[in-house]
Amino acid sequence: MSNNKANDVLHSTQIVIEQALRRLGYDQDMIDLLKEPLRLLTVRIPVRMDDGTTKVFTGYRSQHNDAVGPTKGGVRFHPDVTENEVKALSIWMSLKCGIADLPYGGGKGGVICDPRNMSFREIERLSRGYVRAVSQIVGPNKDIPAPDVMTNSQIMAWMMDEYSRIREFDSPGFITGKPLVLGGSKGRETATARGVVIMIQEALRIKQIEMKDARIVIQGFGNAGSYLAKFMHEAGARVIGISDVNGALYNEEGLDIEYLLDRRDSFGNVTNLFSQTITNDQLLELDCDVLVPAAIENQITDQNASLIRASIVVEAANGPTTLEATKILSDRGVLLIPDVLASSGGVIVSYFEWVQNNQGYYWDEQEVDDKLMLMMIRGFNQVYEIHRTRKVDMRLAAYMAGVRKLAEAVRFRGWV
Ligand SMILES: NC(=O)C1=CN([C@@H]2O[C@H](COP(=O)(O)OP(=O)(O)OC[C@H]3O[C@@H](n4cnc5c(N)ncnc54)[C@H](O)[C@@H]3O)[C@@H](O)[C@H]2O)C=CC1
Numbered sequence: 001m002s003n004n005k006a007n008d009v010l011h012s013t014q015i016v017i018e019q020a021l022r023r024l025g026y027d028q029d030m031i032d033l034l035k036e037p038l039r040l041l042t043v044r045i046p047v048r049m050d051d052g053t054t055k056v057f058t059g060y061r062s063q064h065n066d067a068v069g070p071t072k073g074g075v076r077f078h079p080d081v082t083e084n085e086v087k088a089l090s091i092w093m094s095l096k097c098g099i100a101d102l103p104y105g106g107g108k109g110g111v112i113c114d115p116r117n118m119s120f121r122e123i124e125r126l127s128r129g130y131v132r133a134v135s136q137i138v139g140p141n142k143d144i145p146a147p148d149v150m151t152n153s154q155i156m157a158w159m160m161d162e163y164s165r166i167r168e169f170d171s172p173g174f175i176t177g178k179p180l181v182l183g184g185s186k187g188r189e190t191a192t193a194r195g196v197v198i199m200i201q202e203a204l205r206i207k208q209i210e211m212k213d214a215r216i217v218i219q220g221f222g223n224a225g226s227y228l229a230k231f232m233h234e235a236g237a238r239v240i241g242i243s244d245v246n247g248a249l250y251n252e253e254g255l256d257i258e259y260l261l262d263r264r265d266s267f268g269n270v271t272n273l274f275s276q277t278i279t280n281d282q283l284l285e286l287d288c289d290v291l292v293p294a295a296i297e298n299q300i301t302d303q304n305a306s307l308i309r310a311s312i313v314v315e316a317a318n319g320p321t322t323l324e325a326t327k328i329l330s331d332r333g334v335l336l337i338p339d340v341l342a343s344s345g346g347v348i349v350s351y352f353e354w355v356q357n358n359q360g361y362y363w364d365e366q367e368v369d370d371k372l373m374l375m376m377i378r379g380f381n382q383v384y385e386i387h388r389t390r391k392v393d394m395r396l397a398a399y400m401a402g403v404r405k406l407a408e409a410v411r412f413r414g415w416v
């Protein structure tokens with residue numbers, strides 16, 4: 001396979017979706033339906049910049065499938081957003097919702113932009129413009145956005161406010177990941193990391209490694225990566241490497257996580273404050289027990305998979321490992337906890353947020369964390385059991401677990 005195809009996240013997702021559906025006994029018609037989103041909206045968003053000029057941004061909203069319920073998934077602000085990436089991300093959301101047994105299908109949005117080079121007000125105008133542009137196809141019972149790369153609770157607040165203005169109705173359930181004062185859920189900000197911690201605990205148990213002996217390396221120090229570093233440090237593990245887009249930090253004795261958390265900026269950058277850094281490539285190849293990619297796609301490839309020294313890889317990021325690399329890692333006996341399972345903590349607590357918005361009754365953080373733990377462990381057991389009994393790698397097992405309910409819903413509805 002050419003490198004471009006290998007790194008095309010949509011193409012590789014479609015390969016595994018097809019394998020999963022075939023193993024579950026479905027025919028080509030089901031594969032044809034589920035390997036593409038039902039809907040993809042491309043929008044152009046004019047934004048008045050602070051210097052008085054108007055810049056036109058391109059954005060997307062992809063809705064993979066709504067047979068189970070409304071579609072759900074984050075919105076990404078990043079210069080490398082592409083149509084295929086957003087489509088793949090929406091399919092992964094369907095799989096996450098399927099594994100966690102949420103009443104949703106998968107959706108995802110993205111805008112090609114670089115918020116690191118935009119002012120606060122420009123980001124607000126872009127966020128509001130995006131909602132105006134996609135407002136016809138989203139809504140609390142249609143498609144519910146949330147945060148993802150370089151979007152946060154402030155952006156969710158602007159988006160909710162814009163949607164409420166358009167609908168002339170206060171609509172907290174339109175979006176999740178909101179600030180607490182606007183109907184956000186306790187525990188949503190930390191949910192992705194909390195879910196990853198639970199997966200690491202399960203993986204360590206299987207590999208018979210004690211938490212206190214575990215050496216952890218985390219790529220990415222944003223929402224997912226930084227809270228993960230904090231929780232692993234608090235759990236007694238040694239976080240020996242972290243990174244951001246600019247580079248990586250390494251200390252065999254363990255990094256000063258509290259200091260790093262204090263100094264990171266709102267985009268998850270911290271390594272620029274240090275002179276002694278290593279590269280992201282070197283970080284991935286460090287001798288450690290658990291490697292957690294928590295940044296972007298295609299970080300572990302056929303070029304470096306045989307050099308990974310961790311015995312456990314837990315994918316907090318979406319799509320960090322290519323299919324070729326998945327095979328190399330599984331052949332080498334590395335326990336890989338795939339993204340659609342490992343990073344589902346975010347959408348699970350988003351679901352809790354939506355339920356609380358619908359009820360108008362709010363839970364305490366302990367209740368959120370306890371329910372999250374139950375759902376993550378149930379998901380893990382399901383996937384691990386398929387991996388063990390059907391003798392398939394963990395990614396295929398997760399796809400089989402994730403697509404099962406969706407395919408049944410499609411069948412009951414009589415769509416194929
Ligand atoms: N925020 C959430 O609730 C969820 C996030 N995820 C996934 O987790 C990953 C990270 O998301 P967030 O932490 O929310 O994003 P973020 O924007 O808060 O942080 C991203 C981090 O990755 C770093 N990074 C960016 N490009 C990089 C590169 N080429 N090499 C190394 N580091 C790089 C950034 O410097 C930053 O530290 C993404 O794949 C996202 O889709 C998955 C589930 C939920």
Ligand SMILES: O=C(O)CCC(=O)C(=O)O
Nearest residue numbers: 073074146148346347350
């Ligand atoms: O919280 C959500 O609804 C979606 C989170 C997300 O975008 C993801 O899991 O990739």
